[in-house]
Amino acid sequence: GDSVTQMEGPVTLSEEAFLTINCTYTATGYPSLFWYVQYPGEGLQLLLKATKADDKGSNKGFEATYRKETTSFHLEKGSVQVSDSAVYFCALSDLGGGSEKLVFGKGTKLTVNP
Amino acid sequence: DAGVIQSPRHEVTEMGQEVTLRCKPISGHDYLFWYRQTMMRGLELLIYFNNNVPIDDSGMPEDRFSAKMPNASFSTLKIQPSEPRDSAVYFCASSQRPGLAGGPTDTQYFGPGTRLTVL
Numbered sequence: 459g460d461s462v463t464q465m466e467g468p469v470t471l472s473e474e475a476f477l478t479i480n481c482t483y484t485a486t487g488y489p490s491l492f493w494y495v496q497y498p499g500e501g502l503q504l505l506l507k508a509t510k511a512d513d514k515g516s517n518k519g520f521e522a523t524y525r526k527e528t529t530s531f532h533l534e535k536g537s538v539q540v541s542d543s544a545v546y547f548c549a550l551s552d553l554g555g556g557s558e559k560l561v562f563g564k565g566t567k568l569t570v571n572p
Numbered sequence: 573d574a575g576v577i578q579s580p581r582h583e584v585t586e587m588g589q590e591v592t593l594r595c596k597p598i599s600g601h602d603y604l605f606w607y608r609q610t611m612m613r614g615l616e617l618l619i620y621f622n623n624n625v626p627i628d629d630s631g632m633p634e635d636r637f638s639a640k641m642p643n644a645s646f647s648t649l650k651i652q653p654s655e656p657r658d659s660a661v662y663f664c665a666s667s668q669r670p671g672l673a674g675g676p677t678d679t680q681y682f683g684p685g686t687r688l689t690v691l
Contacts (some may be wrong), residue, residue: 492679501576501663501682502615547615558603558669559628560680564614 460485464548464563471538471570479533479566481522481548489550491515491524491531492560496545505533505546538570576683578664584689590652593686595664596645605680606639606649607663615663621647654690661685 465480483489490509494502506515511526520535531548548563577596585591597604605620619629624641632639636655641647651658665680 494682501684502665503682504679507679558622558667559605559617559620562615 460489460550460552460561462548462550462561462563464546465566466564468567468569471568473540473570473572474537475570477533477535477538477542477568479546479548479568481531481533481563483529483531483548483550485529485550485552487552489552491522492549492551493520493522493531493533494547494549494562496547496565498544502547538568540570540572543568543570576664576666576681578662578683578686580686581684582687582689584691585654586691587655588653589690590650591654591658591688591690593649593662593664593688595647595649595683597647597664597666598668598681599645601666601668601681603667603669603680604641604647605665605667606647607665607682608660609663609685610660618649651688654688656690659688659690661687 462483492507493505495505496502505520506517506522508515508524511524514521514523520533522531522533524531545565545567547565549560551560576598579594583591603622606618608616608618616631618631619639620627621641624644637651639649663682663685665682667680
């Protein structure tokens with residue numbers, strides 16, 4: 459079945475550091491890929507998405523590129539801020555494979571120190 | 573739009589009691605999902621509905637859990653009887669699949685969650 463594997467945290471960085479959170483997937487069809495973010499005490503929010511190979515999703519300085527050849531969707535940000543401290547979830551949706559469900563990774567907790 | 577609305581935000585109950593969690597999806601969304609989040613198990617999909625009809629309830633942990641969607645704007649998740657191991661944050665999410673002209677969209681929008689504590 460479909461699955462998502464993401465880098466396990468926690469990850470602790472200093473402000474303005476470069477961030478990478480790795481995410482790889484397996485899917486039977488041609489999935490859409492997502493990064494969701496969960497701030498403390500809140501629900502998940504969509505951060506960015508990509509629907510086909512080589513697409514780049516971007517939002518709030520975060521980027522991720524859909525790499526079909528490596529089945530990856532790594533999240534990057536050039537300079538993190540304290541306000542980026544949150545849990546980040548990689549996910550896929552395999553509509554082409556006949557499922558409306560989102561398959562989530564286990565989440566990566568990011569802490570950014572001033 | 574107000575987004576997905578869940579109530580209550582916090583619930584504390586004693587073992588054996590019935591618990592009902594409520595969700596109002598975003599207007600016009602066809603799909604509604606119930607998730608449970610714990611430290612140990614992460615985020616788990618419990619059940620989801622399409623046009624008020626349950627499509628997949630394979631994630632419902634046991635018969636003590638039931639979910640209904642009597643209309644397009646309301647869903648409930650009920651636990652009866654509740655147990656301490658049910659303590660978790662329960663999220664509701666909704667999504668929309670427009671018709672052929674718009675193409676499918678699979679982004680889910682999450683509510684703020686209900687934090688359930690069973691003593």
